[in-house]
Amino acid sequence: MTDGKHVQRHLLLAIFVLSGFAGLIYQSVWSHYLGLFLGHAAYAQALVLALFMGGMAIGAAWIAKVGTGWRNLLRGYAIVELVIGVLGIGFHTVFTHTVGLGYDVLIPLAGSAAMASVIKWLVAALLILPQTILLGMTFPLMSGGLIRRFPGQEGGLLGGLYFTNSIGAAIGALASVFVLIPAVGLPGTSISAGLLNLLVAALAWWLARAPETAPAPVSHQAAADPGSLRMLRLVLFATAISGAASFVYEIVWIRMLGLAVGSTQHAFELMLASFIAGIALGGLWIRKRADRSPLPLRLAGWMQIAMGLAALASLVLYANAFEWVGWLLGALSPSEGGYALFNLGTGAIAIAIMLPAAFFAGTTLPLFTVVLLRAGFGERSIGRVYAWNTMGSIVGVVAAIHLLIPMLGLKLALCVGALVDMGIGLVLLRHCVDTRPALMRLAAAAAVVFLALGVAITQVQFDPMRLASGVFRHGKSELDPSNRVVFYRDGKTASVSVIATPDGRAGIATNGKIDAGLTLSPDQAPPSDELTMILAAALPLAMHPAPEQIGIIGFGSGLTTHTSLGDPRVQRVETVEIEEAMVQGASLFMPRVHRAYGDPRSAIVIDDAKAWFASRGRQYDIIISEPSNPWVSGVGALFSTEFYEFIPQQLKADGLFVQWVQLYEVDDRLVSSVLNALTPAFGDYAAWLSNGVDLIIIATPGPALPSIDYERVLQGVLGSELAYLGITRPEQLAYRKVADARLLRAMGQLYGAPANSDYYPLLSLEAPRTRFMRRAAGGFTGLPVLRQPVLELLGIRQSLPLDVDLPLPDLFVADQRAVRARHHAQVLKGHAAGAALTPDDRARLGQFLTLVAECPIDGMALSDLEARLVEIAEAMIPHLPPAPLAELWSQSDISTCRAHSPQFDLAMAVVESTSARDPLAMRQAGEAWLSQRNNGSDLETSSAMDETALIGAMSAAAATADWTGLCTLEARFGAQVPPSSYQPSVRALLRALAGSGPADPMGAAAPGRDGCSTFALSP
Known part of the structure; x- marks a missing residue:
């Protein structure tokens, strides 16, 4: 081979790397796009893959038939790559317009849900079939072109192409999720792949300027010989079966590894890249051996057996994956660097489990093609083998998702795949047997096959205590031995388990992550999850005057559905759950959730939520969204701009939408991305904290939320449900309200994240990182325990009267603080300290009482008195009503000290006005304190009262909607008052409120913008 031809060959192989890179990006992006349109239910996942693989099979088969006539x-x-590139660049625009036409025109005309589904699938097919058909043509065209230019090297060329295309695909899988989508979103990623195709087309056109030799003629003898035709059928059947088994492995491995490393988008792409990398290395290894092999069909048989044995061996390795993940979590710090290393570690685990079998899978397609080329079937063999392999892959996808995994479970599904692979290997070897020693080797191989299969089935145990452990969250590779897994099932989309604890509680988990927990024993206090699930139903029922039709997204334990049906006004509750095994598992919570299963008004639907609502044509009074955590792959689409624009169309004019948002394993910025997606789509909204970490947002498409009447749910059946939680008074529910529309918009602006979108999926990409780093949205969880009564001044809530009990204070941090505040008040009245006070609390109170009795006029003692006053005031004022606070501050020692110390009198004026929630007095007292500090001689020394006075004055301005005044206060005094470190920064929040504008949500300032920047002020 001349140097020029050698360079040309390597250049052609190199550009096929780029082609594979772009092709995998398309697969990832198109699957996401079509998932948005068709839904993410198991059947939709299977059919999206079937469309993709089916289109490629059509393309390969067509080019196999007609390509031999091309010169x-x-x-x-090059022309095919050019067209793919143009279609890739324009895909987002075509998709959005086509889907809009489908939802707005075609589906409403369907007349039935079945016909609507048909229309949706036809639209989906039209969207991607042209591109997938073209993609299916690329491998046969490049292979045939190279074989014509370099005859006699078929095995090396096919193996090299398989390697380069696959290694490009593996890199593309990683680049799409870790680089491109975070940087430019789905539209930009598709455009990037299209530009790569254009580059590949240009290079290929330039390299194609040299003429090709004529294709090798098809042997008429081979075409007519019955033996050759039998071999042709055997090879095509074998390559189809091999493709089916490979996809069974891939789907089962991804499901298995999801239990160990988490079902995140990052983990999915790492696993996919590991599988494809194994295929690539197999293609690299076989490229020279295929040409040297005297009987490539026999070699293919051995590769099939080796593939099956490697798949069975992966079960043994998988048994250790939970310990490896646990070690990683224990060894790595919860940081950005730790997360990067965790991804590398989980990628290494995926490689160890998947690569051996994938390696052998990468050898088979080149070998099968070489067999047919040597038999004289011509270059058409390339496309035929590729088409049959792809069609087999479709069968593997459908069989794995809909038959093998649900019926047999993950382990046996993989064993079936291995048996099929090894069985076809034995058939191929039997076809090649021509001597007694060869027959003996075949018998030995068969014995090894069945021995390995028997060992895998009987000796490799999938322990539910390990599978349900959720090791990827806390690092423990097994559940506590005192727990019991009372239900475990591998469903079509997830593995579901129910775990019972010795204290009478139980939790239901999806892929090892607990989604809902409740108690089955009436003697046990309910877990925090119960408050969320019950209040998610009770709050909108208390607000809506006539809640007849309710839709619920996510079944969980079934408690929200059960609670909703406790209201006699409700006529029908449709609960949409994507995984049937979840509904089966939750039945173990009976009779605690009996209405969800037994009430005739309850309808449980197994489907994707958005697809179901779109096809129903029904509007609801209430829709409640309680999906799984947003770091789970695909769930982020239920927290997106597009989803929130879709929901109002499914609600009646006075309908209510309820959104659960987790505040754990996530940060304030990501929660703000949800708010910035939700708020523009609704006319009004407000938020409650059910416990310390679960936010419940209620929104309406109408201009204003209806007034809430908590008494509606405190009687009858619903009253019994709430009484079990210790909630019997309206004030207890009202106390959990933490935000109105104005404050939610301000929080969205304060943390400044762009709105989470289907096409720019910030939440899905970044939530896995915040989960690993054990973050919490402290700005949101801190709202009910702000050190100033900001929520009361803004009219969001009121402090609990002293005659109202505090239900289950361990489950709600504000209740804990209220208990603490009441004990502070008792001590100040001269009573003994309660158990809720810590030694530090008692010491501060004692020091305050001593100092106020001594009444220092100035100096360090006066500074200490001010500091203790601020600490005690912040502990009590936000959680006690004005009257008992006024009584405390009027005690004789405090009054005497005020008369002797003008500075202490100014400090007490700040405290008294704040206790009374009197905006005018707060403004005057705060400015008086800050002005005397500003005019004093001790500016070098800050006082604890400074920030209390400034925040009080700014809060008073916010209470009267004096945004100019609020910003003037910050500009005038802010420089001399350093902000404290506690979260959220109240001053920053108040400045954001200044930019959140009037009640009109469309008037909100841009996310991340300081509201005071809208005012032209100077300090």
Whole structure:
């Protein structure tokens, strides 16, 4: 081979790396796009893959038939890449317009849900079939073009192409999720892949300028010989079966590893890249051996057996994956660097489990093609083998998701795949047996196959205590031995388990992550999850005057559905759950959730929520969204701009939408991305904290939320449910309200994240990182325990009267603080300290009482008195009503000290006005304190009262909607008052409120913008 031809060959192989890179990006992006349109239910996942693989099979089969007549296959390849690139660049625009036409025109005309589904699938097919058909043509065209230019090297060329295309695909899988989508979103990623195709087309056209030799003629003898035809059928059948088994492995491995490393988008792409990398290395290894092998069909048989044995061996390795993940979590710090290393570690685990079998899978397609080429079937063999392999892959996808995994479970599904692979290997070897020693080797191979299969089935145990452990969250590779897994099932989309604890509680988990927990024993206090699930139903029922039709997204334990049906006004509750095994598992919570299963008004639907609502044509009074955590792959689409624009169309004019948002394993910025997606789509909204970490947002498409009447749910059946939680008074529910529309918009602006979108999926990409780093949205969880009564001044809530009990204070941090505040008040009245006070609390109170009795006029003692006053005031004022606070501050020692110390009198004026929630007095007292500090001689020394006075004055301005005054206060005094470190920064929040504008949500300032920047002020 001349140097020029050698360079040309390597250049052609190199550009096929780029082609594979772009092709995998398309698969990832198109699957996401179509998932948005068709839904993410198991059947939708399978059919999206079937469309993708089916289109490629059609393309390969068509080019196998007509390509032999083309004079320059590489030029044809360049043209195909050019068209793919143009379609990739325009895909987002075509998709959005086509889907809009489907939802707005075609689906409403369907007349039935079945016909609507048919229309949706036809639209989906039209969206991607042209591109997938073209993609299916690329491998046969490039292969045929190279074989014509370099005859006699078929095995090396096919193996090299398989390697380069697959290694490009593996890199593309990683680049799409870790680089491109975070940087430019789905539209930009599709455009980037299209530009790569254009580059590949240009290079291929330039390299195709040299003429190709004529294709090798098809042997008429081979075409007519019955033996050759039998071999043709055997090879095509074998390559189809091999493709099916490979996809069974891939789907089962991804499901298995999801239990160990978490079902995140990052983990999915790492696993996919590991699988494809194994295929690539197999293609690299076989490229020279295929040409040297005297009987490539026999070698293919051995590769099939080796593939099956490697798949069975992966079960043994998988048994250790939970310990490896646990070690990683224990060894790595919860940081950005730790997360990067965790991804590398989980990628290494995926490689160890998947690569051996994938390696052998990468050898088979080149070998099968070489067999047919040597038999004289011509270059058409390339496309035929590729088409049959792809069609087999479709069968593997459908069989794995809909038959093998649900019926047999993950382990046996993989064993079936291995048996099929090894069985076809034995058939191929039997076809090649021509001597007694060869027959003996075949018998030995068969014995090894069945021995390995028997060992895998009987000796490799999938322990539910390990599978349900959720090791990827806390690092423990097994559940506590005192727990019991009372239900475990591998469903179509997830593995579901129910775990019972010795104290009478139980939790239901999806892929090892607990989604809901409740108690089955009436003697046990309910867990925090119960408050969330019950209040998610009770709050909108208290607000809506006539809640007849309710839709619920996510079944969980079934408690929200059960609670909703406790209201006699409700006529029907449709609960949409994507995984049937979840509904089966939750039945173990009976009779605690009996209405969800037994009430005739309850309808449980197994489907994707958005797809179900779109096809129903029904509007609801209430829709409640309680999906799984947003770091789970695909769930982020239920927290997106597009989803929130869709929901109002499913609600009646006075309908209510309820959104659960987790505040754990996530940060304030990501929660703000949800708020900035939700708020523009609704006319009004407000938020409650059910416990310390679960936010419940209620929104309406109408201009204003209806007034809430908590008494509606405190009687009858619903009253019994709430009484079990210790909630019997309206004030207890009202106390959990933490935000109105104005404050939610301000929080969205304060943390400044762009709105989470289907096409720019910030939440899905970043939530896995915040989960690993054990973050919490402290700005949101801190709202009910702000050190100033900001929520009361803004009219969001009121402090609990002293005659109202505090239900289950361990489950709600504000209740804990209220208990603490009441004990502070008792001590100040001269009573003994309660158990809720810590030694530090008692010491501060004692020091305050001593100092106020001594009444220092100035100096360090006066500074200490001010500091203790601020600490005690912040502990009590936000959680006690004005009257008992006024009584405390009027005690004789405090009054005497005020008369002797003007500075202490100014400090007490700040405290008294804040206790009374009197905006005018707060403003005057705060400015008086800050002005005397500003005019004093001790500016070098800050006082604890400074920030209390400034925040009080700014809060008073916010209470009267004096935004100019609020910002003037910050500009005038802010420089001399350093902000404290506690979260959220109240001053920053108040400045954001200044930019959140009037009640009109469309008037909100841009996310991340300081509201005071809208005012032209100077200090």
